Amino acid sequence: MQPITVENIIKTYRTKKTTVDALKGISFAVNKGEIFGLIGPDGAGKTSLFRILTTLLIADSGHATVDGYDVIKDYKQIRHRVGYMPGKFSLYQDLSVQENLEFFATIFNTSIEENYDLVKEIYQQIEPFKTRKAGQLSGGMKQKLALCCALIHKPSVLFLDEPTTGVDAVSRKEFWEMLHRLKLQGITILVSTPYMDEASLCDRVALIQKGEILSVNTPKGITTEFKKPLWAVKANEMFPLMTQIKQNELVESCYPFGQYHHVVFKTQENIKETLEAIAKKGNYTNFEVQAIEPNIEDCFMALMKE
Amino acid sequence: MRVLKFLLQKELRQILRDPAIFRILFIMPMIQLLILPLAADYEIKNINLGVVDHDHSEYSRKLINKIVSSGYFRLKDYSATFKQGMYAIGQDKTDLILEIPAQFERGLVKEDEATLLVAVNAINGVKAGLGSAYIQGIIQDYNQNVRMQWIQFPRFNPQPTIEVASSNWYNPNMNYRLFMVPGILVMLVTMIGSTFAANNIVREKEKGTIEQINVSPIKKTQFILGKLIPFWMLALIELTIGLIIARLVYGIIPLGHYITIYIFASIYLLAILGLGLLMSTYAQTQQQSMLVSFFITMIFNLLSGLYTPIESMPQWAQIITRLNPVSYFIDVMRLVVLKGSSLSDIKYQIFALLGFAVFFNTWAILNYKKRSG
Numbered sequence: 001m002q003p004i005t006v007e008n009i010i011k012t013y014r015t016k017k018t019t020v021d022a023l024k025g026i027s028f029a030v031n032k033g034e035i036f037g038l039i040g041p042d043g044a045g046k047t048s049l050f051r052i053l054t055t056l057l058i059a060d061s062g063h064a065t066v067d068g069y070d071v072i073k074d075y076k077q078i079r080h081r082v083g084y085m086p087g088k089f090s091l092y093q094d095l096s097v098q099e100n101l102e103f104f105a106t107i108f109n110t111s112i113e114e115n116y117d118l119v120k121e122i123y124q125q126i127e128p129f130k131t132r133k134a135g136q137l138s139g140g141m142k143q144k145l146a147l148c149c150a151l152i153h154k155p156s157v158l159f160l161d162e163p164t165t166g167v168d169a170v171s172r173k174e175f176w177e178m179l180h181r182l183k184l185q186g187i188t189i190l191v192s193t194p195y196m197d198e199a200s201l202c203d204r205v206a207l208i209q210k211g212e213i214l215s216v217n218t219p220k221g222i223t224t225e226f227k228k229p230l231w232a233v234k235a236n237e238m239f240p241l242m243t244q245i246k247q248n249e250l251v252e253s254c255y256p257f258g259q260y261h262h263v264v265f266k267t268q269e270n271i272k273e274t275l276e277a278i279a280k281k282g283n284y285t286n287f288e289v290q291a292i293e294p295n296i297e298d299c300f301m302a303l304m305k306e
Numbered sequence: 307m308r309v310l311k312f313l314l315q316k317e318l319r320q321i322l323r324d325p326a327i328f329r330i331l332f333i334m335p336m337i338q339l340l341i342l343p344l345a346a347d348y349e350i351k352n353i354n355l356g357v358v359d360h361d362h363s364e365y366s367r368k369l370i371n372k373i374v375s376s377g378y379f380r381l382k383d384y385s386a387t388f389k390q391g392m393y394a395i396g397q398d399k400t401d402l403i404l405e406i407p408a409q410f411e412r413g414l415v416k417e418d419e420a421t422l423l424v425a426v427n428a429i430n431g432v433k434a435g436l437g438s439a440y441i442q443g444i445i446q447d448y449n450q451n452v453r454m455q456w457i458q459f460p461r462f463n464p465q466p467t468i469e470v471a472s473s474n475w476y477n478p479n480m481n482y483r484l485f486m487v488p489g490i491l492v493m494l495v496t497m498i499g500s501t502f503a504a505n506n507i508v509r510e511k512e513k514g515t516i517e518q519i520n521v522s523p524i525k526k527t528q529f530i531l532g533k534l535i536p537f538w539m540l541a542l543i544e545l546t547i548g549l550i551i552a553r554l555v556y557g558i559i560p561l562g563h564y565i566t567i568y569i570f571a572s573i574y575l576l577a578i579l580g581l582g583l584l585m586s587t588y589a590q591t592q593q594q595s596m597l598v599s600f601f602i603t604m605i606f607n608l609l610s611g612l613y614t615p616i617e618s619m620p621q622w623a624q625i626i627t628r629l630n631p632v633s634y635f636i637d638v639m640r641l642v643v644l645k646g647s648s649l650s651d652i653k654y655q656i657f658a659l660l661g662f663a664v665f666f667n668t669w670a671i672l673n674y675k676k677r678s679g
Contacts, residue, residue, distance in 0.1 A: 055521065056520055076523065079523045084518070086514060086517050089514075090513060090514030090515045090517050090518050091518070092513075095319065106308065107519070109308075109523070149518070
C-alpha cells in the first residue's frame with residue numbers, strides 16, 4: 001500500500017470574475033519511507049495539493065488517499081496520522097517553545113514524553129531556548145520547532161510545505177539532514193520547495209508547473225531524460241551574447257544560469273564551432289565555452305517549453 | 307476533557323500574557339463606568355435665558371425672579387428689543403427668549419388677562435422641548451399664585467380642579483445614575499462578549515494557527531468551547547468589577563438578588579458569545595470582525611433602551627428591539643436592581659435569551675468548518 005496516492009485531482013478557485021485552475025488533473029503516488037519532492041515555482045499549485053491531502057481543502061474532482069484512507073470519507077483517520085507543517089509559520093507566537101510543543105502534543109492526545117525519541121535530535125537543538133516565546137526565535141529555529149510540533153504525535157506521513165523558504169543556507173542543509181534521519185525511521189515525507197537545488201536531496205521528485213505535473217522521476221532519472229546537448233557560455237558582454245545566440249537557428253533555447261548562459265542545441269554536431277563563430281562575430285571578450293551535464297533546473301526549463 | 311482543559315489553559319495564558327488585552331478588558335471599562343454615568347445625564351439644566359422686558363413692572367420682575375430661581379435657567383441676556391434678543395440667540399448666547407409686553411402688569415391686574423411670548427432655539431431638540439416645558443410650568447404656577455393673592459375664594463372652588471400628586475416608585479428620588487449605571491454595565495459586558503471573542507478566533511485565522519488546529523483530530527465543539535469559556539469567565543469578572551464599582555462609587559445596591567443577576571448574565575453571555583463566534587466564522591481579518599462587531603454593538607446599544615425608552619420608539623423599531631438581546635439584559639438589570647425582581651419575574655426574558663443562544667451558536671457551529679470547499 002502506498003502512503004500517498006493522488007489520482008486526477010482537479011481544483012479550481014472561482015472568484016466573481018475569474019477562475020483559476022490551480023490543479024488540472026494531477027496524479028502520482030509516493031512510496032513508503034520515501035522523501036518525495038514537489039518542485040515548482042510559486043503559484044504552481046503545491047500548497048493547494050498539500051491542503052487537499054491534509055483534508056483542509058476539498059478537491060473538485062479526483063481521488064486521493066493518505067496512508068490508505070480516503071481524504072474525503074476518512075478525513076478523521078487521516079488527521080490522526082499526518083503531520084503538517086504549513087508554509088507560513090503558524091505556531092502560537094506568544095507561547096514559549098515548550099508550551100507550543102506541549103499544546104500540539106495534547107491536541108493529538110499524546111505527550112512529549114511518549115514520542116520524545118522521535119523529536120529528540122531536533123528538539124535538543126532548540127531546548128536551550130525552551131522558555132523563549134516562539135515569536136522571538138530565529139527563522140531556522142522556528143522551522144525546527146514547527147517540525148517538532150508536526151512530529152510530536154508520531155505521524156506516519158509528514159507534509160512539509162516549503163519548509164526551507166526564507167531560511168539561511170546552513171539551516172537549510174541541517175533541515176534536509178534531519179529529514180533524511182526521519183526517513184530512516186520509516187516516515188514518508190512529502191516536501192515542496194521552489195528551490196531546484198533541493199530536488200537532488202529527494203528520493204523522487206515531481207516537477208509541477210501551472211497545476212500540471214511535468215515529470216515524476218528520481219532526480220537522476222530526470223536529468224538522464226534530458227537528451228539534448230547542453231553548453232555553458234560566458235563572456236563579459238552577457239546580454240548581447242544571449243540575444244545573438246537566440247537568433248541562431250541551431251539553438252533551441254538559451255537562458256541565464258548563474259554566471260553562465262545555458263544553451264540547448266537541436267543538433268549534436270558543430271556546436272562548439274557555432275558558438276565560437278558567434279563570439280568572433282560579436283567581438284566578445286573573455287569568451288568561455290564548455291559542454292556540461294544538465295541539472296534539475298535545466299530539465300525543468302526544457303519541460304516548461306514543451 | 308484533558309484536551310479541553312489544555313485548550314483553556316493555553317487560552318488563558320495567551321490572554322494574561324497580552325498586556326493590551328488585559329488593559330482593554332479591565333481599565334478601560336472602569337474608566338467608562340466612572341465617567342459615563344456622571345456625564346451622560348438626561349436632566350437639562352443651565353438653559354440660557356434671554357429676557358426682553360417691555361413692561362419693567364413689579365409683576366414682570368417677580369416672574370423673571372421666579373424663573374431664574376427655579377435652578378433650570380440662567381439669565382444670560384437682558385435686551386431692550388425682541389430684535390436684540392434674537393441677536394443673542396443667533397450668537398448662541400441664549401437658548402430661549404421670554405418677551406414680556408409693555409402692558410403686562412396692567413393687563414393682568416385690570417383685564418385679568420396678559421400675553422407672553424416664548425421663543426426657543428430648537429437646534430438642540432431635547433433642550434428646546436424641555437426648556438419650553440419647564441418655562442410653561444413655571445409661568446402657570448406664577449399665574450396661579452397671582453390669582454390666589456387677589457381673589458377672594460368662595461367656600462368651594464367655582465371650577466372643579468384636579469390636582470395631580472405623583473410619587474416615584476422604585477426610584478423615589480429619580481436618581482438618574484440608578485437608571486444609567488446598570489445599563490452601561492450591560493454595554494461593557496456585551497462588548498467583551500462579542501468583540502473580544504470574535505477577534506480572538508479571527509486572530510488565529512490571520513496568524514495561520516487555525517490551520518494547525520484544523521489538521522489535528524481536535525473536535526469542532528472542543529475548539530469552540532475552548533474559545534467561549536475563557537471569555538465567558540472574563541465577562542463575568544468584568545460584571546463583578548462593575549457591580550463593585552456601582553456599589554462603592556454610586557451606592558447602588560440591587561434590591562433583588564446578585565445571584566439573579568449572575569444567572570441571567572450567564573445565559574445572556576451564551577447568546578452574545580454565540581453572536582461573536584458567528585461573526586468570527588465570516589470574517590477573515592481582525593479588521594473585518596472589528597468593524598462588523600462595532601456596527602452591530604452600536605445598533606444594539608442605541609436600540610436597547612439605554613438612551614431612549616423603547617416605549618417611545620415607533621412600532622417597527624419596537625419590533626427590532628425584541629430581536630436585540632441587549633435590550634433584554636438592560637431591562638432585567640433595571641428590574642432586578644431597582645425593582646427587586648426575582649427569577650420568576652424575568653422568566654420571559656430568560657427564555658428569550660435561551661432562544662438567542664441556541665440560534666446564534668447553532669448557526670455559528672454549522673458555519674464553522676475545519677475544511678473548505
